[in-house]
Each structure stands twice: as C-alpha cells, then as structure tokens.
Amino acid sequence: MAETPADYTDIEPGMGDDISGAEGDRRLLTRRRAVIGAVAAGIVAILLDTLSVHAFGLPGLLTAFGLAAIAGGAIYGLSGSQADAISRSPLAAAEALTALPDPCYVTDRRGAVLFANAAWRDLTAGFDGDRAVPVERLLAGRGEGAEIAFRLAQAARTGFAAEEDIEIGPRNAARTFRAIVRPLSGASGGAVWLFRDLTAERERAEAAEKRHSRSIAYIEHAPFGFFAAEADGRLVFMNGRLGEWLGADPRLLTERRTKLDELVIGEVPALADGEAGQSGQLSPLDVDLRGADGKPLPVRILRTRVAEAAGRPARIFALVLSRTTGDKAEETARDAEMRFARFFNNAPVGIATIDGEGRIDNANRSFVTFAGPEVTRGARLVDLLMEEDRQAVLETVEMARKGGPAGLPVDVRLARNPDRVGQLYAARVDMGPEASVVVYLIDATEQKSLEMQFAQSQKMQAVGQLAGGVAHDFNNLLTAIIGFCDLLLARHQAGDPSFADVVQIKQNANRAANLTRQLLAFSRRQTLRPKVLSLTDALAELQNLLARLLTEKVELKIVHGRDLGLVKVDQNQLEQVIINLAVNARDAMPDGGRLTIRTANVSEADSRALDHPLMPHAEYVLIEVSDTGTGIPKENLGKIFEPFYTTKDPSKGTGLGLSTVYGIIKQTGGFIFPYSTVGKGTSFRIYLPRYIESAAEKAAEAEAAAAAAAAPAETADLTGKGTILLVEDEDAVRTFAARALGTRGYEVLQAESGEVALEVVKGHEGRIDLVVSDVVMPNMDGPTMARELKTILPGVPIIFVSGYAEDAFAKNLDPDQEFHFLPKPFSLKQLAAAVKDVMGKR
Numbered sequence: 023m024a025e026t027p028a029d030y031t032d033i034e035p036g037m038g039d040d041i042s043g044a045e046g047d048r049r050l051l052t053r054r055r056a057v058i059g060a061v062a063a064g065i066v067a068i069l070l071d072t073l074s075v076h077a078f079g080l081p082g083l084l085t086a087f088g089l090a091a092i093a094g095g096a097i098y099g100l101s102g103s104q105a106d107a108i109s110r111s112p113l114a115a116a117e118a119l120t121a122l123p124d125p126c127y128v129t130d131r132r133g134a135v136l137f138a139n140a141a142w143r144d145l146t147a148g149f150d151g152d153r154a155v156p157v158e159r160l161l162a163g164r165g166e167g168a169e170i171a172f173r174l175a176q177a178a179r180t181g182f183a184a185e186e187d188i189e190i191g192p193r194n195a196a197r198t199f200r201a202i203v204r205p206l207s208g209a210s211g212g213a214v215w216l217f218r219d220l221t222a223e224r225e226r227a228e229a230a231e232k233r234h235s236r237s238i239a240y241i242e243h244a245p246f247g248f249f250a251a252e253a254d255g256r257l258v259f260m261n262g263r264l265g266e267w268l269g270a271d272p273r274l275l276t277e278r279r280t281k282l283d284e285l286v287i288g289e290v291p292a293l294a295d296g297e298a299g300q301s302g303q304l305s306p307l308d309v310d311l312r313g314a315d316g317k318p319l320p321v322r323i324l325r326t327r328v329a330e331a332a333g334r335p336a337r338i339f340a341l342v343l344s345r346t347t348g349d350k351a352e353e354t355a356r357d358a359e360m361r362f363a364r365f366f367n368n369a370p371v372g373i374a375t376i377d378g379e380g381r382i383d384n385a386n387r388s389f390v391t392f393a394g395p396e397v398t399r400g401a402r403l404v405d406l407l408m409e410e411d412r413q414a415v416l417e418t419v420e421m422a423r424k425g426g427p428a429g430l431p432v433d434v435r436l437a438r439n440p441d442r443v444g445q446l447y448a449a450r451v452d453m454g455p456e457a458s459v460v461v462y463l464i465d466a467t468e469q470k471s472l473e474m475q476f477a478q479s480q481k482m483q484a485v486g487q488l489a490g491g492v493a494h495d496f497n498n499l500l501t502a503i504i505g506f507c508d509l510l511l512a513r514h515q516a517g518d519p520s521f522a523d524v525v526q527i528k529q530n531a532n533r534a535a536n537l538t539r540q541l542l543a544f545s546r547r548q549t550l551r552p553k554v555l556s557l558t559d560a561l562a563e564l565q566n567l568l569a570r571l572l573t574e575k576v577e578l579k580i581v582h583g584r585d586l587g588l589v590k591v592d593q594n595q596l597e598q599v600i601i602n603l604a605v606n607a608r609d610a611m612p613d614g615g616r617l618t619i620r621t622a623n624v625s626e627a628d629s630r631a632l633d634h635p636l637m638p639h640a641e642y643v644l645i646e647v648s649d650t651g652t653g654i655p656k657e658n659l660g661k662i663f664e665p666f667y668t669t670k671d672p673s674k675g676t677g678l679g680l681s682t683v684y685g686i687i688k689q690t691g692g693f694i695f696p697y698s699t700v701g702k703g704t705s706f707r708i709y710l711p712r713y714i715e716s717a718a719e720k721a722a723e724a725e726a727a728a729a730a731a732a733a734p735a736e737t738a739d740l741t742g743k744g745t746i747l748l749v750e751d752e753d754a755v756r757t758f759a760a761r762a763l764g765t766r767g768y769e770v771l772q773a774e775s776g777e778v779a780l781e782v783v784k785g786h787e788g789r790i791d792l793v794v795s796d797v798v799m800p801n802m803d804g805p806t807m808a809r810e811l812k813t814i815l816p817g818v819p820i821i822f823v824s825g826y827a828e829d830a831f832a833k834n835l836d837p838d839q840e841f842h843f844l845p846k847p848f849s850l851k852q853l854a855a856a857v858k859d860v861m862g863k864r
Contacts, residue, residue, distance in 0.1 A: 269314025
C-alpha cells in the first residue's frame, strides 16, 4: 500500500497561504478536495488515454478504470469530516494507484512526489531510504537517462503530456520502461507518472527478430529453392538459391511482382490449382524453369496452400527441387546415410543418443568399447556409472534437454571398472518436451593418470626443496661439530680419557652427515661426481656385496644385456641405488625368494612404445630390479617415493631410502618406474640416458689418466703459507675454519658476509692468495661476491664451500670464472688438503 500521510499537509503551507484559524481550515479542506479530485481525474485520464488493451488486457483495464472512477466518485461525495479523515490516512485515490501493476506516482506542480504506489517504491528501493523519489532524481548523472528524465519533468511542470522510453535500474541490469506523463487538472496542478515495463516485450521482440533472421538465413542458403506467392502466382518472396539457379536477383523479381509463369518455359497450370481444399498440400508440379544461361532447368515444385485468415491474404509456399539428379537422388541419400553410419561408428569418441527417460537409444563402437558390454538399447545411462557420479550426469543431461548452454564436461567412472575415467558432454539435438540428447564420452584415463603424476611430481619437488633447505642448514652445524672434534682430537691423544668421547661425537656427526646426504639426494642437490662407466662392470664389482646383504635365503641373479651402452653417473650413488633396492627386496621376501637384476639397451623407437608420457623419447640403458616378494598394495604404490613414508617398523627404516633413490636417478637425468602385484612381487625399472662418448672426451680422459699416473705421491704435509680471505656467515663454521687454517700456518682474514669481505679486501694493504667462501649468504651470496672481487683481485683462486651440489650455483657464475669446490660438511683435514692443493697450483 502506498504511503500518503503528511504529503499534503507538508506541501499546502508552502503555497504562501495563511491557513491559521477556522478560515484556514476551510481553505485547506477545499484545497485537499481539489487535489484529491484532480488525482482521481488524472488516473481516469491516464488509464483511458495511455493504457491499451494489448498491454494490460481488457479485464485489467476495466478494473483499473473502475477503481479510479469509484475513487473519484467516492471522494467527491464525501462530507467535510470524511475528507479530513481521508487526508489523515491513505487517500482513496491511492487505492487506484496501488492496484496498478506498473510503477506509478503523483507529483505536485513543483515536481515533489505526493505519493507513489508500491511498485514504484520497490523499483527505487534503497535509493533514499524509504522515501519515494522522482525519476529525474533517480537518474541524475546517468547521461542519456538523465536527459530523458529532465524532458519528462519539464513537460509535467508545464502541464503537457509526454511519453518516452527510459532505462531504470543498475547499469548492468537496467530495465526499459515507457514513461507516460499526464498533467492533473485543477488549480493544484501536478502530474501523474506511469511506467510500463517493456523489458520482456523488447527481449521477446529481439529474440523473435533473431529467430526470423536465422530462419531467413537458413532458407537463403538452403540447397533447394523456395518461394512464396499469392494465389495468382505473383511472387512475394524468393530465396537466394532459387535466384542463383535463375540467374536473377530475387529482390527485383518480388518488387516487380513477377508471376511464376514468366519464369517457366512452356505452359504451367495455375499455381493454386489442385485437389486440396481451402488449405493444405497440393500436388507436385514438374516444370522447366528458365535457367541462368537460358537453358531449361527441370524442377519439381512441392506446394502448400494457406487459406486467407484474419485479414491475411491466401498464400502459396513452395519448395523447388532440381530434377537434374532425380534419378540419383535415392542413391545419393543411401550413400549419405552410409557415410554417416561409418562416421558414427568409427568416431574416436564415444557417442550415444539418450531418450527422455535417460535410456540409451543408440551408441557407437567407441562408446560400447569404453563402457562395456552392459551398453544395450534401453539401458539407463546412469546405471553404467559409479553411484557418486550419477547425480552430476543427470543434471548435465537435464540441462542439455532444456536447451541450456554447453557447460564443462563431467568426470565419470564406470561401475564395472572404477579405474576407467571418462569425460562426458551432453547436447540437445531435437526440440520439444521429448527432445533427445546426444552424449559424448571421451576416455580420460590416461589424462587423469598424467595429471596425478604431475601433481605427485609437484609435491615431491616442494618437499625436496624443503628437505634441501633443512639439509643445507644442518650441514653448517655438522661442519662445526666435526671441525671442533678434529681440533679436540689434535690435543687429546688415544690414551686421553676424553679421546673416546670425542671420537663418539665425531662418529655420530658423520652418521648425521650421511642422513643429510640422503636428504640432498632426494632434493637433487647433492654433489655428484659423474664419470663414464659400463653397468656390466659396475654390477660385477657390486655382486659380492649384494650376495652378503641378501643372505642365503635370497637367490641373486644378474642378467647382463648384450653390447650394453655406457652411462655417465656417479658410481657411488648408483651403487647406493642398487643396494637400497636390493635391501628393500630382501625385506619383502622374509621366507626367501629371488632377486633379479637385468640390464638392456632401450632404443629411441622402444622408448616411444613405452607408456611413460613424462619420459622424453631417446636412447636409454635399462636397469630392472625385480623380486618375488609380497608386493606393494596399489594404494601405497603412489607414495613410496615420498620422504619419510614407510610401511616398515620405525626401528627398521626412516622412509628415506626410496626417496633417496628417486632423487639420485632424477639428478642423474634418468627415470624410475615401479610395478607391483600383491603376492607376486615388485619390479623397479630405471632408465638412464645412454652416453655417447666423443673423440675429444676420450682424448681428455686419457690425458687426465696419464697425468694422474705421472703425479708424485700425495704428501701428508698440509701446512703452508699465505693469506686467505675466509667468508662465512655461520659463526661456528667460520671460527673452526679460521682456527684450522691458522694452525696450518696461514694468515686468515675473516668476513661474515659478502659486503664485509669487499670492505676487508679494500682495507687490506697486503696480498691475498686465496678466497674461501660460502655460497649461500644473506644479502650478497658467494657468486655475486666473486664477480665483485674479480675487478679488485684479478686472478685470485676461489674455493666455494656449500651444502648444495656444485651445479646448483655454478650457473650463477660468469662462464669464465674459475673456482674449486668443497662440499659441506668437511673435516679439518679435508679443508687443509683442499687449501694446500689450490695454493700449490699457484
């Protein structure tokens, strides 16, 4: 219900009249009655003048008219006391406004809203609280909308009627209204505003226009001729195809009101003649049209007559088919049907039609192959799928049946084989409530498997980065522990009571160093010393050790491949991989069994045939380690390379064995894939890139071997002289290294960062013979500092120390930067030996 209290009492005093006392009450009452009468009369006028039967329907128009008339008649018949009562409560005229379904409001001669119906308040809700606002204020600053509202308001204030289309609402969801303004009669002035919602009407008109345009386009480019004509044969429409056959412009023919018999060679019976009645199908006409080149064009005209109705003249609609290929039409249709059948059955994706009840009507070979023999005519589609996938499929099919937009595919799994994953699409092919739906089913099993492998790879990489960071920091601690133990052992001989304790500390630190090496191996950041070797020789050297590890319960069998290619790997790390896999196999065969290690060459053609999408096609050397143990359950097979994941007792394993294997193989550039069957055994297949040695590399290798043979025996004297710049951000490591080098006769300059090292060099007046620097440091790392020192200390050798692998930072150095590398953790003897070796080469 529209709100009207206080609207009139607020406005009337603003007219400049003295309304105090009895005379003022009388004049106020008279003016209220005038406004009420004017509003009622305005409602009647606007309804009669602007509302059409088409817009509201006859019953709605009469109802609105009746309400307005009753409101106007009732108000004029009121006594003074009744008029006062109405002025203090919702006016009777507002009942008529409220009854209207369209937004409506009344303004005074100054444009202020006297009252508005609920539809207008709903439309403008939230703009200015609960107050009803006029349209010009609602659209202020809205460009064209504001201009239209201003013109309407001007018409209302000047007492003129006006109508314009205007958009009201949020910019991204505005609705179109026909704004109708009619002035109120009487001394009070003002206007009645009515807004008819044209949004749905406009959308229907646009949709109809689009449908009409599409229909015309279909007819224009159809492979047959079409025309419409009056009963006497005068053309009113002709499609482009028929015009093309005739070599004429269809538009000109219809504008000239050309008759059909003017286009026919010879006589043609009356177009509307036939055995049908007032309307219906007429008998076909076989005639010859005058073609584009003047030659006869044999055609068959299929006609339908539509009788006159509702002032529309009778029409003849005709389909024109060429008879030049009439003898081959049936054969062509059969060929087309056969071609479609071959396409349907041989399509690489599954296709099936679904009826209104969700049952399969027809399915091609790919669909049956994927879904299984349960696919029969009449089978329900959802019965083939897992229970949890059925609802999504039903919703997708129902949306397609309603003509909804094609959405994303639905991932489905088969009830008979949950490991098979498919992607299902649905689309409507017919119209109406009984529309059939075509579903397309694509085998996505391999894609999902690849996605899982990729996700697993990302997870392993993330965990590897974390493990590498932990190992790096832990290596700094172990370097300090091992180093200080060496310093203590130098002062405490074997007979000292503290000697045994220090040895125990160092031994446990070395064990922890092995653990960090495993973490670095998993994260692919450990230091590798690859060399070219033959797997046949490497396995032969390892055979005795493997036999001892496997015990007498497990039979070891090694099968060497013929003419096996070479590989370039770190031999110690490769041996660790084989030993780790062998020990796991032994634990999986508590009652004994057989461990088989097989090697073979894998050509590029063979790699293409392998089912490993992530492995590039190239030549590899295969190492297969197979056992006859208990096997690995499928749910655990995807987790075995994760760090700290183990199914063994905590006292028998840390869960780093296979993760270390994975990291070593990946860092070497190879690939490892597990295969397992519960109760039968497990196989690990390792593919290492085959190494093709060049002539230059062979010569360099021979030269290095000759130089090593001619070199004098290594001296045990690790003392020396010279000035060393030691750069290390870890205080404990820096302190140990400085003391270790100092005790060997070197002068040591210390710096806790790269920036400090540069300042030390600039402030030192003497010569600096060697730089020993950590790689990972805050602000300025080792490679960056090396580039800065190159200009200050050209030619000074550098030893980098790091817990990461050498290749992890070498790419950050200048290509011509020479350096030496010492991996952490290192002992006092290793540090002194590395410094002695580099200093001796100067």
